Amino acid sequence: MKIIQSIGMTLFLGALVLFTSSTFLSKVEFTKNSVKETVNENVYKSIGSELSDALQGTFSNPIKISGLVSDIYNKKNQKYKEAKEWDKVMYVGSGQLTYQLIKKNTVGWFVTSQGLLLFLTFGLGVIGALMYIIPQVVTLGPAGIKNNHVYQNPSTNRGWIAWLVFVYLVGFYVLLYFNPQFLVSQIQIVEPIKEFISGGESSQWFLYGVLYCTVMTVMGIRMIIKYRHNNYQIVRTLSVIFFQLIFAFLLVEILPLFNMPAVDLKNAWPLDYDFLFDWNVKQLFEYGNVGKFVFFWGILLSVIIVPTLVYFYGKRWYCSWVCGCGGLAETLGDPYRQHSDKSIKAWKFERYIIHGVLVFAIVMTAWTGYHTYNVLNASDSENVKASLLGISVFDIRSWYGFLIGSIFSGVIGTGFYPIFGNRVWCRFGCPLAAYMGLVQRFKSRFRITTNGAQCISCGNCSTYCEQGIDVRAYAQKGQNIVRSSCVGCGVCAAVCPRGVLKLENGPEEGRINDDPIMIGNEGVKLNYTAIKAK
């Protein structure tokens, strides 16, 4: 078993190294006409000849290409700005320009052997990972809670492996969001998948989708093996994988083939923050009735379905059964759940920041909604009002997209898994979680019931709560856990060695028991009223 696992790990790491270093393995060859054929007319007019001069011959280092391009691009734009020739300023961005130039002009085995590359990276990576994971059925011992060595292993105790993973993930997200020109090779590796599913060109978002699905499935298998004695965990894990593969990935690729808009139908506002952006609404309406249906489905989902289901089942129905962010957290992030901060300080911070993001999301949506309304009803499309109370819709939109959409949910949300735990985004940043949390706290049937006086204060529940809830603080008092942040992953109940915790949807009456009398202490119970009177 150990040998199989070692071979698996070696294969996986090999595939990872190949995948990562592929940035420098492809060849980009520029001919005389390359630039002209790649960039758009405006850009070509401005810097076409400079680019053509600079980009000659063969490159294998995209950083070099990027440097050359951004130099030329920035200098020219600077000139335009100084001369106040606003109509000539280019907006495509030097990163995007580099991305196009590299993507169009890659040659050699990287283009011709994409299938082989796909196998060597994703194929061997998955095979290797599974060879490491599946033997855990035996190596972990009999089914049951096996958190052995979590705090003795450098990958799960914030040791050197965790820091390496942290750097890798943060680096990946920074490139994905802000410098996709360095991921062109990786994007090309998944090109055959794109071709197979829907045709067309792969992009960094398609690469991200493929990676997301692959990682969630492989790590989902790990999760299921780890909790194979626990049906709640198995079904829940299968559910998040299903919603990721079908709703977030396949349907988005396939719907356009049937002349329907490419939307993730489970993505609810305000997590889906661009729902009311003008381009989104316009695009939907271009699809006619289907588009209108999708638009109203979005409203229905956020306004009716989400709160109703939270009332009946708690926000877990979304956060740990359906959501993609939650899905990644529960699979890739499971080994890191113990790192969430349980202090009261962190809880205070959490309440400020997550509700702050919710307010930001609502304000941003109000602004964009106002703008979209103007766009749809404009008689003069050149002159649409795009600011409200002196704040530009485009500014607020791009700030939200940058701060919340990219930095918070991506770079911090996932990149920080190995250090701050797997639900940083869900706990501190997700506006949908904040919204559902309010419903869960004040109007819901969901709670974690504490089983009488059976708690022994061991701390497993709090330690493995990914949302940083100090579960034990409630359990040891015999108090039910009703917290807006609880995503209902059920791991507290799973790791409890004494059967003290149960997630359930019951009557609202008595759901919150702030001052419980511990069962078993009859002497105190008898005296209770006398004592309370004092």
Add this chain to the structure above:
Amino acid sequence: MSAGSNDHIVIIGNGISGVTLARFVRKNSDCKITIISSETEYFFSRTALMYIYMGHMRLKDTQPYENDFWEKNKIDLKFDHVTDINFENKQLNFETSSSMKYDSLVLAVGSKPNKFGWPGQDLPGVQGLYSYKDLELLEENTKNGINRSVIIGGGLIGIELAEMLHTRNYPVTFLVREGAFWGGVLPEPQAKMIERHMTTDYHIDLQLNTELAEIHAGSNGRVSKITTKSGEKIDCQLVGLTAGVSPNIDFLKNTSLKTDKGILVNEYLETSIKDVYAIGDCAEFKEHPTGRRNLEQVWYTGKMMGETLAYTLTGAKTAYKPGNWFNSAKFFDIEYQTYGWVFAKPQENESVFYWEHPTKYLSLYFVFNTKTHEFKGINTFGIRLRHELFDRWLTDKMSIEYVLEHLKDANFDPELYSQYEKQIVQQFNSENNTSIKPKKKSWKRIFNLSQK
């Protein structure tokens, strides 16, 4: 007595009893509270020691309160060791040669592992498992790896130690004096299930009906082997002594305080000396207020005693009166809960109904009165049950038939788990010629909503 705001309550011991006491005193009084411990600076959950060794948690994670909790609640902590108590002057003397005055003294000093005078019991590499210091010693004793360990005493701590050592891949020989694991407490079929689980799934070398004779040192002065009373020799580098615990009261032996096995107390947890109280593992009742054993060294009773005494100390004199017995444990992967009284062998006028899953480690052992059919208690393995409901059923003296009919109400397993009430009731019906039908789960009954 009732503690005024100028009074000083001093608690020796920062375990669950002492800490519970301090918390409840603080709820009702502004008096000065000091907790003294020489074990750890801050309260931690003793029951979680095993998880630190296994790597599930750090010491920090086993501490139920954040470090600033104590200051916020004006509970002074003193990390020092009490060497002697001057009861006449109401003064404690410490190892650091400082001293402290008290108005009320609460002894919550806990237990220590039993040693029954085995030859070699104090050799390096021989240890018990009770305190944090024992855990540090275990790390020390196993830091270079061991080829085999021997555990003496088949109870809860013994099986925990076996699980701990197993996670580090150290082979374990488990010597149990009785003919079954925890044979004094568990009914035979359930003891057998645990034995099966630990031997087949975890390869523990379980030796029943085997007693330790002697522990031998090797050339390095550390333990190198043991011999059993039947003459068998077992090479080992670690011996775990887990044959129960006894009150940690050696430092009180030659004082005026009356002790037997533990510190003798009455139903108000008062000792033989005025303003001195004892709670938790170290307290022994002269006569138990509800007729249970005079010495009950359990987490839950310690907690209850702490709460009870807190009320007495803050003006509402309260007798210790524990309700229906309950307890829990985990044997490797098998969770155990018990409600009411279940003895290893049925008492007079007691009948038993036992159900066991054909393949899984699930079993229920019901005890009821043969004549009246009053339900007396249950042991459950692998199926979680609702404490509140069983407590109510026991108090209301419900019949075994009622309990079985409403068993679905009591199921506390996570959602989506397979449920076995049907099979359980079916078996009871066929054994007892009854026709009970399990009722559907009802929130109304579970939470007693109809009575409101």
